[in-house]
Amino acid sequence: MALDTRERVRRAAVKLFADKGFHGTGIRDLATESQLSTASLYHYMGSKEDLLVDIMRRCLQTLLDTATAELADVEDPATRLRKLVKLHVRAHARMPRETRIVDHEIPVLSPAVRRSVIGLRDSYERLWADAVADGVEAGVFTTAHPGVTRLALLEMCTGVARWYSPRGSLPLDELASHYADVALRAVGACSQSAAEGQSRGE
Amino acid sequence: MALDTRERVRRAAVKLFADKGFHGTGIRDLATESQLSTASLYHYMGSKEDLLVDIMRRCLQTLLDTATAELADVEDPATRLRKLVKLHVRAHARMPRETRIVDHEIPVLSPAVRRSVIGLRDSYERLWADAVADGVEAGVFTTAHPGVTRLALLEMCTGVARWYSPRGSLPLDELASHYADVALRAVGACSQSAAEGQSRGE
Amino acid sequence: MALDTRERVRRAAVKLFADKGFHGTGIRDLATESQLSTASLYHYMGSKEDLLVDIMRRCLQTLLDTATAELADVEDPATRLRKLVKLHVRAHARMPRETRIVDHEIPVLSPAVRRSVIGLRDSYERLWADAVADGVEAGVFTTAHPGVTRLALLEMCTGVARWYSPRGSLPLDELASHYADVALRAVGACSQSAAEGQSRGE
Amino acid sequence: MALDTRERVRRAAVKLFADKGFHGTGIRDLATESQLSTASLYHYMGSKEDLLVDIMRRCLQTLLDTATAELADVEDPATRLRKLVKLHVRAHARMPRETRIVDHEIPVLSPAVRRSVIGLRDSYERLWADAVADGVEAGVFTTAHPGVTRLALLEMCTGVARWYSPRGSLPLDELASHYADVALRAVGACSQSAAEGQSRGE
DNA sequence: TATGAATGAGTCTTCATTCAT
DNA sequence: AATGAATGAAGACTCATTCAT
Numbered sequence: 001m002a003l004d005t006r007e008r009v010r011r012a013a014v015k016l017f018a019d020k021g022f023h024g025t026g027i028r029d030l031a032t033e034s035q036l037s038t039a040s041l042y043h044y045m046g047s048k049e050d051l052l053v054d055i056m057r058r059c060l061q062t063l064l065d066t067a068t069a070e071l072a073d074v075e076d077p078a079t080r081l082r083k084l085v086k087l088h089v090r091a092h093a094r095m096p097r098e099t100r101i102v103d104h105e106i107p108v109l110s111p112a113v114r115r116s117v118i119g120l121r122d123s124y125e126r127l128w129a130d131a132v133a134d135g136v137e138a139g140v141f142t143t144a145h146p147g148v149t150r151l152a153l154l155e156m157c158t159g160v161a162r163w164y165s166p167r168g169s170l171p172l173d174e175l176a177s178h179y180a181d182v183a184l185r186a187v188g189a190c191s192q193s194a195a196e197g198q199s200r201g202e
Numbered sequence: 203m204a205l206d207t208r209e210r211v212r213r214a215a216v217k218l219f220a221d222k223g224f225h226g227t228g229i230r231d232l233a234t235e236s237q238l239s240t241a242s243l244y245h246y247m248g249s250k251e252d253l254l255v256d257i258m259r260r261c262l263q264t265l266l267d268t269a270t271a272e273l274a275d276v277e278d279p280a281t282r283l284r285k286l287v288k289l290h291v292r293a294h295a296r297m298p299r300e301t302r303i304v305d306h307e308i309p310v311l312s313p314a315v316r317r318s319v320i321g322l323r324d325s326y327e328r329l330w331a332d333a334v335a336d337g338v339e340a341g342v343f344t345t346a347h348p349g350v351t352r353l354a355l356l357e358m359c360t361g362v363a364r365w366y367s368p369r370g371s372l373p374l375d376e377l378a379s380h381y382a383d384v385a386l387r388a389v390g391a392c393s394q395s396a397a398e399g400q401s402r403g404e
Numbered sequence: 405m406a407l408d409t410r411e412r413v414r415r416a417a418v419k420l421f422a423d424k425g426f427h428g429t430g431i432r433d434l435a436t437e438s439q440l441s442t443a444s445l446y447h448y449m450g451s452k453e454d455l456l457v458d459i460m461r462r463c464l465q466t467l468l469d470t471a472t473a474e475l476a477d478v479e480d481p482a483t484r485l486r487k488l489v490k491l492h493v494r495a496h497a498r499m500p501r502e503t504r505i506v507d508h509e510i511p512v513l514s515p516a517v518r519r520s521v522i523g524l525r526d527s528y529e530r531l532w533a534d535a536v537a538d539g540v541e542a543g544v545f546t547t548a549h550p551g552v553t554r555l556a557l558l559e560m561c562t563g564v565a566r567w568y569s570p571r572g573s574l575p576l577d578e579l580a581s582h583y584a585d586v587a588l589r590a591v592g593a594c595s596q597s598a599a600e601g602q603s604r605g606e
Numbered sequence: 607m608a609l610d611t612r613e614r615v616r617r618a619a620v621k622l623f624a625d626k627g628f629h630g631t632g633i634r635d636l637a638t639e640s641q642l643s644t645a646s647l648y649h650y651m652g653s654k655e656d657l658l659v660d661i662m663r664r665c666l667q668t669l670l671d672t673a674t675a676e677l678a679d680v681e682d683p684a685t686r687l688r689k690l691v692k693l694h695v696r697a698h699a700r701m702p703r704e705t706r707i708v709d710h711e712i713p714v715l716s717p718a719v720r721r722s723v724i725g726l727r728d729s730y731e732r733l734w735a736d737a738v739a740d741g742v743e744a745g746v747f748t749t750a751h752p753g754v755t756r757l758a759l760l761e762m763c764t765g766v767a768r769w770y771s772p773r774g775s776l777p778l779d780e781l782a783s784h785y786a787d788v789a790l791r792a793v794g795a796c797s798q799s800a801a802e803g804q805s806r807g808e
Numbered sequence: 809t810a811t812g813a814a815t816g817a818g819t820c821t822t823c824a825t826t827c828a829t
Numbered sequence: 830a831a832t833g834a835a836t837g838a839a840g841a842c843t844c845a846t847t848c849a850t
Contacts, residue, residue, distance in 0.1 A: 156361070158357070426630075553784075579754065
């Protein structure tokens with residue numbers, strides 16, 4: 001099944017934006033990587049920035065949709081946090097370039113579109129904030145500074161995109177579980193709790 | 203105390219490289235920010251890349267020197283890790299731009315200089331690796347995957363540079379201590395240990 | 405017959421490089437002379453140096469090909485030298501700019517490409533060296549210093565490019581013959597020899 | 607005897623202008639080669655062009671003065687031509703850089719100064735033209751095209767500056783004599799004539 | 809005498825983008 | 830759908846020169 005050209009352009013952009021940065025990637029680089037002429041490129045994209053926005057939105061939307069779906073009927077805060085961590089780690093390990101682009105290139109966006117992308121990111125992060133807040137409120141998490149903790153965990157998990165390699169010795173699922181353990185310890189939740197037990201079924 | 207021009211250029215670069223990225227910063231931006239003409243700029247720097255390298259090296263060297271000094275006569279692995287975390291967090295909170303530049307812009311360096319900068323970074327990270335490994339060997343840390351744990355902690359602490367604001371409610375020293383607690387929990391060290399006790403004096 | 409743009413650029417470059425020198429010719433000069441914008445110029449050339457190399461190679465290749473063809477089945481050294489001189493003079497009179505560029509601008513080439521251009525030039529000059537050496541060996545030339553003589557003759561003939569004008573009173577063929585006579589006298593060949601006779605058929 | 611600074615600058619310029627061309631030589635190059643700062647350079651020269659003009663004028667004046675002195679009381683055209691050739695060859699062998707600069711860089715001069723330099727050059731070349739014309743008039747030279755012959759000889763002799771090396775096997779005096787022989791043959795003067803005899807005393 | 813600082817105009821080259829075909 | 834041609838603006842950097850010290 002041949003790769004549709006539009007998709008080829010997107011993949012080229014993901015690769016280059018992640019590896020060389022948005023400003024470090026030229027239209028010619030994109031054209032070469034897409035095996036297209038620079039002029040043809042413009043049949044499959046709007047501007048260079050449109051391409052960037054498209055990549056960012058898809059990535060964030062995927063994250064948001066997946067998380068929303070997974071958390072749909074989960075009440076227990078520990079389980080919710082556990083699921084968020086695992087999902088986040090897995091996503092960043094599997095789409096390291098897309099997530100790194102979201103992580104690095106937001107400041108290059110023009111104001112209007114930046115706001116909307118940040119809105120999307122905030123929606124996603126609110127899921128984390130809520131999970132932590134709920135846990136604290138329910139008394140299952142004991143952390144003096146929930147906001148800080150949330151940021152610390154997010155950064156830790158996001159960092160996976162900067163070093164994970166599928167050739168590493170630790171299988172991705174175990175890695176994700178390991179991160180979840182660290183996270184639960186960080187919020188002071190007993191990791192031998194039901195949350196852990198429930199996770200066995202995943 | 204008038205700021206020497208060379209220093210003014212460096213600060214301009216730190217600001218712009220951190221906020222707009224290396225490739226997103228033009229020579230004109232640097233000149234404007236330094237209150238110099240583009241031609242004059244070149245009296246105070248070699249190339250744009252030289253400026254970047256200078257910033258990176260200073261930052262990493264500071265980190266390395268400080269850490270080396272602090273760990274000089276500390277034997278206990280828990281205390282060492284605690285010190286590393288606090289120092290790292292403080293450095294990233296106080297020099298967020300410099301550290302973000304190190305974090306983001308290494309790939310834009312030309313190969314020769316990149317190697318040397320990476321060497322410096324690796325020297326610093328080895329301090330972390332050693333602390334973790336020693337703790338595991340000594341039986342005070344219990345972590346199934348020391349390498350992964352080290353990366354997770356580093357990313358978590360480095361992330362501080364991306365969100366910390368001195369206007370936040372949590373004083374920096376408490377923030378650093380909080381991170382140290384999370385880190386020790388993450389490696390499975392009992393946080394009521396001597397390490398914690400010793401840290402009270404800091 | 406409209407002149408193809410690539411050719412227009414080449415001609416502009418030949419004119420300017422010859423008249424103002426490579427370093428004395430700016431990209432703007434080339435653009436103006438080619439009736440193109442500076443950016444458009446780069447559709448038709450690589451770098452300024454590429455353009456120079458192209459001009460040099462074409463010129464030397466033409467010289468080499470023509471000479472090789474003309475000498476193909478000529479045995480007599482005097483006739484060979486005579487043909488070389490006439491061909492060289494004619495070429496330098498007809499392509500004075502191209503040959504002057506080859507003559508003046510080789511030192512500006514970057515090392516790698518310079519070597520290859522010099523190689524081409526040496527191949528051509530070897531035809532002269534061989535002709536002189538053969539004549540000396542056969543006893544038809546009497547010159548104490550064949551190497552010096554070759555250089556003297558080459559410089560003399562090359563100089564034509566620096567002063568010849570088609571508006572001069574002497575027809576080019578006669579000029580070339582005149583030079584050939586001087587050359588044969590210089591190597592001590594009797595100019596009433598068969599060489600002279602044979603040349604009538606040209 | 608320490609080299610006076612002004613002279614050091616001049617020598618640096620001679621070297622660089624000859625090797626890299628006037629436009630290929632930057633003020634910084636001159637400063638480095640002179641072991642001076644660029645600003646200091648301007649204590650010892652006017653503009654870059656002034657330096658060039660100075661070099662050219664000195665070279666041409668030397669040539670003109672020497673030739674005038676040598677020809678002062680020589681009547682015989684063959685001897686005069688012989689002397690001119692030898693002197694020209696020797697000068698170009700001994701001052702190859704200065705003469706090459708005169709040869710290559712006249713077109714870069716601004717119109718006013720160019721005219722005066724060309725005037726100097728023409729004065730010198732007139733000595734050649736006169737020698738040839740006198741020889742033809744006196745019947746000792748037989749050349750169908752005196753003007754062309756003069757140019758051919760001049761170019762031939764000037765070319766020495768482009769290849770001569772003091773490490774070559776042929777002593778300079780012999781080289782000069784050899785060129786004189788070729789020249790006299792070229793104008794159809796019997797080289798076993800009095801001219802040759804007279805030259806033994808040189 | 810000597811130079812660090814300064815600069816407007818210039819260098820070559822690439823930028824992202826449009827458009828006619 | 831695809832692209833060669835075209836370009837104004839910008840990229841990093843150097844130019845020759847001046848001037849205050």
